[in-house]
């Protein structure tokens with residue numbers, strides 16, 4: 120299934136996309152929850168009911184007539200791993216970042232979560248705006264101390280992420296958090312492709328295009344720490360909740376790694392594509408008065 124959170128004429132709901140139609144799940148089956156987090160929390164029985172909604176009799180809208188929001192608009196956590204592709208590590212070293220010998224995690228504050236096709240803001244506080252194309256993992260059930268072997272069972276599905284970064288603010292604190300958390304800098308989507316439809320999440324081709332020019336391209340099989348190792352490591356520390364978002368790292372080709380560095384400007388279009396998942400696309404706009 121391709122699960123979406125969508126907004127139609129000011130009304131937000133969750134749905135599944137079939138072809139060019141969005142089937143409104145709670146409007147088609149009143150037993151289904153109204154938000155993605157609640158649907159994931161409700162577990163396999165609810166997911167089976169969502170699958171069973173018959174597109175021919177359900178309440179549906181043309182995909183073109185709705186606005187897609189982030190599939191999980193209000194995750195409890197949005198965590199991202201840094202320096203998880205070898206060539207990107209080389210870029211980071213060149214940019215003056217010390218690379219430790221364990222997984223490097225940081226927070227994107229959940230207030231940065233943003234729709235897959237909504238404009239991304241150039242902050243008033245910086246012109247060092249950059250992109251990071253990444254495969255995103257959506258957690259499907261509450262879990263702690265998950266083994267590498269069991270990790271696939273806690274994944275609801277996959278999304279396309281742009282870990283939008285403000286490089287000068289990123290370097291101001293060792294946790295990187297401030298430069299990763301500006302408002303609008305967490306676009307992801309356009310939908311959650313459920314894990315049953317992604318036979319191998321480590322064999323997906325990922326690419327980032329800036330104004331149509333390919334800047335990043337790699338197979339997710341090139342990750343240093345794979346998705347299962349990431350979930351095992353994080354869940355050693357904390358409980359992961361349904362709807363939590365993990366961004367699994369970006370490959371080489373970011374603007375800060377170019378010689379000279381090449382940052383994103385107002386009017387640029389950032390597009391991230393993952394074959395078999397979908398794409399997200401954001402035009403860069405100036406931060407409006409009032410933020």
Ligand code: MG
Pocket residue numbers: 199200201251253282366368369
């Ligand atoms: Mg990143």
